[in-house]
Amino acid sequence: MVHAGEFIALPAPVTTGQASLEQSIAQRRSIRDFVPTILKMAEISQLLWSAQGITDASGLRAAPSAGALYPLELYVVTGTVDGLAQGVYHYEPQQHQLIKTSGGDVRAVLTQAALSQVWIQDAAAVIVFTADYQRTRRKYGNRAERYVHIEVGHAAENLFLQAVSLGLATVVVGAFDDDKLARVLRLPVELQPLLLMPVGRD
Numbered sequence: 034m035v036h037a038g039e040f041i042a043l044p045a046p047v048t049t050g051q052a053s054l055e056q057s058i059a060q061r062r063s064i065r066d067f068v069p070t071i072l073k074m075a076e077i078s079q080l081l082w083s084a085q086g087i088t089d090a091s092g093l094r095a096a097p098s099a100g101a102l103y104p105l106e107l108y109v110v111t112g113t114v115d116g117l118a119q120g121v122y123h124y125e126p127q128q129h130q131l132i133k134t135s136g137g138d139v140r141a142v143l144t145q146a147a148l149s150q151v152w153i154q155d156a157a158a159v160i161v162f163t164a165d166y167q168r169t170r171r172k173y174g175n176r177a178e179r180y181v182h183i184e185v186g187h188a189a190e191n192l193f194l195q196a197v198s199l200g201l202a203t204v205v206v207g208a209f210d211d212d213k214l215a216r217v218l219r220l221p222v223e224l225q226p227l228l229l230m231p232v233g234r235d
């Protein structure tokens with residue numbers, strides 16, 4: 034996935050944390066009421082890493098992928114993130130970096146695209162999961178759709194548990210207008226939006 038734009042190196046992810054996996058699972062809850070807050074770049078870094086970060090020298094990632102074909106592409110819509118201007122950013126796992134794909138605060142229009150779910154505009158940032166089905170279809174034919182949907186569940190749950198472990202609040206949002214969302218984010222045509230995760234503090 035190649036995007037032109039400003040590159041932002043993310044802080045290195047850490048592999049130790051405050052909460053046990055069991056505590057994070059027990060505490061995980063969908064949260065839709067966010068207080069105004071600023072997220073740290075290190076928090077965004079950790080969330081992205083947990084979902085799609087490289088965790089092996091051979092390039093394997095934090096979440097499993099059928100045939101290791103990695104059809105998922107993640108974007109971050111920023112509102113109030115320390116060190117990241119408001120805009121839309123694409124996550125590049127190989128370099129653990131972001132590329133800015135457009136500028137400005139798009140949370141309000143994103144909210145409209147997501148059937149006016151106001152927790153989107155109240156979030157400090159929104160993680161957007163998209164997929165290129167073709168990457169998986171080339172090898173797995175008509176099972177690709179099933180595989181991609183399984184994969185987005187794996188990645189999103191990783192991010193959810195990482196958010197809990199960091200003391201952050203989130204919810205998965207699957208209800209939105211695909212075309213409106215793709216327009217707001219200026220997604221490349223091959224990418225299908227699958228899931229939004231507004232992130233903040235409660």
Ligand SMILES: Cc1cc2nc3c(=O)[nH]c(=O)nc-3n(C[C@H](O)[C@H](O)[C@H](O)COP(=O)(O)O)c2cc1C
Binds near residue numbers: 061063150205206
């Ligand atoms: C595929 C999927 C789509 C969802 N879409 C939305 C959504 O559009 N808006 C929302 O507020 N919650 C959404 N949710 C969250 C569910 O409402 C929530 O997980 C459920 O009420 C159980 O609560 P819990 O996550 O706190 O255990 C979605 C959950 C899943 C798994």
